[in-house]
Amino acid sequence: MTHLPHLVMDLGLILGAAGIVTLIFKKLKQPLVLGYIIAGLLVGPNISLFPSIAETENIQIWAEIGVIFLLFSLGLEFSFKKLVKVGGPSSIMALVEVVVMLLLGYLAGKLLGWSTMDSIFLGGILSISSTTIIIRAFDELGVKSQRFAGLVFGVLIVEDLVAILLLVLLSTLAVSQQFAGAEMLTAVLKLAFFLVVWFLAGIFLIPTFLRRASKLMNDETLLIVSIALCFLMVILAAQVGFSPALGAFIMGSILAETTKAEKIEHLVASVKDLFGAIFFVSVGILIDPEMIVNYAGPIAVITLVTLLGKAISITSGGLVAGQGLKTSIQSGMSVSQIGEFSFIIATLGVTLNVTSDFLYPVAVAVSAITTFTTPYMIRLAEPLHRVVESVLPAKWKASLNEYSSGAQTIGAASDWKILLRSYAINLVVYSVIMIALVLLSARYLRPLITEHLIDGGMGDLITTAITLVAMAPFLWAMAVYHPQKEAQGRIWANKNYRSLIIVMEFARMGIAILFVGFLLHQFFSVVVSIVVGLVILVLLAIFSHRIQNFYIRIENRFMANLNAREISAAQKAHHTLAPWDAHLTSFEVPPASVVVGKSLFELQTREKFGINVAVIERGDRTIMAPTRNEKIYPGDKIYVFATDEQTEAFRQFVESEIAPAANGGSEKEEIRLQQLVVSADSMLLHKTIRESGIREKTKGLIVGIEKNEERILNPDSELMFEEGDILWIVGSPWRIKQLEAARQPARG
Structure with missing residues (x-):
């Protein structure tokens, strides 16, 4: 009889159990990650109803490979340029959450009587939310296009980077067994130094290599080369004292900037899914059901801390960042769970032998519970907002609205x-x-x-x-x-x-x-x-x-x-349509262009230039086949279909600037969201928006009106002003104040 190695038998058992259980979870429309964990629990050494794996140590090696591929794939989706684009609000929210949850996790651990190291690792475990679970929940609930979802994605990007930093800091702390400020600072500076070096060298060398070798690469060779680059960076990271996961993440983020990023992500997906499944199954294998029963109380407490702490910290961070009450609450309710990185941090504690045996299964149990609650928390966000708004004092709501409006001031860099x-x-x-x-x-x-x-x-x-x-x-x-x-x-x-x-x-x-x-x-x-x-x-x-x-x-x-990826995308959008000598070309609208603020109907692009505006890109939003009422804003990228002559004429028109004002136009005016109150003797009283001439007098736009305790967003131009109306205008503050001070002439 041929001898079959235990590793092959264990791998077959793991994948077989994972396949069966995840099919059931797919049918029940539950997260597959949870199915993998339960599959691991069933084939683990703590349950004897099913065949159990023989050599846990070998499975841990496969699990570590799984972590490498998970982080590599996360890096491919990450991109350092995305981090720059998420802006201040998401960064503020993420940092507030991480600091609060680190503190709450540590305090919860100490209150439960745990050791200092267990409490510190618990704080790290609770501080990072699950990207996979949130994205899946947003897909299922159809909320990816809502404003708060964009903020949450930004928070997740910042959290991913913070998680990498936490892995380094916790490793340093575990080795020294004490909180040494100098060692921590050295570790952070060392991490920052190597991140910059690897990123600069990687961007300079790797895209050039892939471009020059592209003719020799089919799908097979590209997959092998990508994985080889990943493991080379893993080895390099380990050589300088960092975790292998960090190296995988960095190489993924470097490849994310290349023109091959989508292709590599597609090719690696299956490999990542395979080893990721093994990792999550190994998480389940380490669970001891008896220990979960014994620690049911701490699990309940930590689950409550996670749900409330994350919701409150993200909501608070959103309010501090000026994102408004509703958006902040929706964001906070969306990230109330722990996931992949939490398992990796818990695994680090086990690997370094610095955490107790119970911490790992407790973390997994909390993750399972919060995974189930995530969709319900997201659904509860709007009802909770209505309740909070109804009980908040009017003065508080007014202050929040004023602060939120002030935080959205537009200013030019000096x-x-x-x-x-x-x-x-x-x-x-x-x-x-x-x-x-x-x-x-x-x-x-x-x-x-x-x-x-x-x-x-x-x-x-x-x-x-x-x-x-x-x-x-x-x-x-x-x-x-x-x-x-x-x-x-x-x-x-x-x-x-x-x-x-x-x-x-x-x-x-x-x-x-x-x-x-x-x-x-x-x-x-x-x-x-x-x-x-x-x-x-x-x-x-x-x-x-x-x-x-x-x-x-x-x-x-x-x-x-x-910028190769963006350049390639632009080139793909540039097509020629035979037999006509016409093609698709893009323009970026300068801030001072004559087209800014005008609709396509007002510009009459087809009548004057013979061109069609096919697409408008505005930040992360793409407007396909824009209507005649669509307005053009500074920084818009507009794609037009026209001949070379028509394109050149339109380009000159777009790049022509508005004539400077009488004062020479040397100074840029400040633009701000500001309120104007209609008084009894105001020049605006009993006039419609159209009749008032506010657009011309303030160089601004009315974006909202508070009338009889009712809020009207983007009001109709025929709306008439009454005494006591509060107008919200985006425009020049001194012009708005000047208009507010203007009075009707006294009647004789």
Whole structure:
């Protein structure tokens, strides 16, 4: 009889149980993740009704591979550019939730009499919500298009990044067994350093490699190459002291910026589903039903803390971010569960032998309960909002509305803000690159040269020369390059600020010189370093033009790789329709364009230019076949179908700007949502919106009216103003105040 290895038998048993149970859960319309956990419970060593697995240790190896693929797939959906786009509100909500749940989890653990380490890990477990469960619930309830759903997706993106940071911090804490502020800060800085290095190097190298090798790649080779890149980053992350999951996540986020992202995501999906199933089944295998019964009280308490704590913290974060009461409550009720990352954090505690045996099954039980409650919590959001609104004092509601309106003020970035942000980003990026180059040179290049090629001082000199050549373009960029020339030029035009600009320029040069000194200090004495440093500065000045060209090529390749996905999408949208000489072309509407604020009917694009507006992209929203009443806003991307001649004429029209005002138009007016009260002697009394001329007088738009305790959003132009009406206008604050102060002439 042929001997069958236990690993194969266990794998067959796991997948068989998972297949049967998940079919049942699919029929019952329940989350498959829960089905996997129950399948693991059934084939685990704690239930004897069914055949049990023989070697739990081997299954743990498969489970760790499952975690790697889960994080790799999450990275493919993540994209660092998405993190930038989610904006402040989602970031505020996520950070408030994580801090509150870390604290509540720790306090709950201590109140239950658990150890400090169990309590800290419990806080980490409760602080991260389940992306998979929320997305599935939104799909089933049909709420993905609602405003709060966009905020929740942003929260989940920020939480994913925070979870990676938590894995690093908890690992550090578990090893040191004490809260050491210096060690934690070192771990955070180390993580930030390697994240920047890996992201910059990955974006520069990997998209170029995939593009040049694309002709040699079919689906099979692309899948193998992608998984190989994932595991190479896993090995690299482990080598520098991070978890393998972090490496998988980083490589996924790098590949997410390439033109192959969707293809890779599709190819990896099946592999991820397979190993993900094994991971979740292994979660169920570790559950001891007897322990869950014994800890029923703590499970109930922690479930209550999770449901209430997450709902209240996210709602509070939403109110702080100015998102309004309804949106904040809907967001809070949507994220009241724990999931994938919670299991990974619990697994970390088990792997490092720093948590008690009961914590893992307790976390799984809480996850199972909160998974079931998620759809009901989302459905309860609107009724809860109505109840809260009915019991809130009128003064509180007015304050919340005023704060929410104030938080939505539109403001343009000043030249100083643009310049300082540019300087800060460049300083961080170039510093990280040069520190990485110096460390690589000292730890790897120098031993290679001195041990195998040339020993002694000559070997150090060659190492320094090679490193300096690699650093030269970034030294030039740090000391000389001006990425925001226009903003700096406008500031320089003001003589009062010139001395400050000069100081900043010298500071940049000084920092660049310090990096040269940092490099030389690795290999030479202080005196030699000074002499060699002066020679290096002279050489940099002589070859400045060549170094500049080299840097520009590096930057162009990096930016092309970073934006390759968007460029490819734009090219796919550009089609020619034969036999007509017409094609689809896109324009981005400038803020000062003459088309801003006008409807397609007012613009008469077909009559005047012979073109058709086919699509309007507005942020994350795509308006297909827009109607004649659709208005154009700044930043809109409009796709038009026309010939080359028609396209060029329309482009010139779109890019033409509104004539400057009488004051020269040199100053940008502040735009704000502001209220205006109609008084008894107001110029607006008994006039309709159309008759009042508010649009022309305030350069603004009425977006809402409070009339007789009734709120009217986007009112009709024939609505008449009465005394006591409160108008909400988006426009120039001083113009609105001027209009409010205007009075009807006294009657004789």
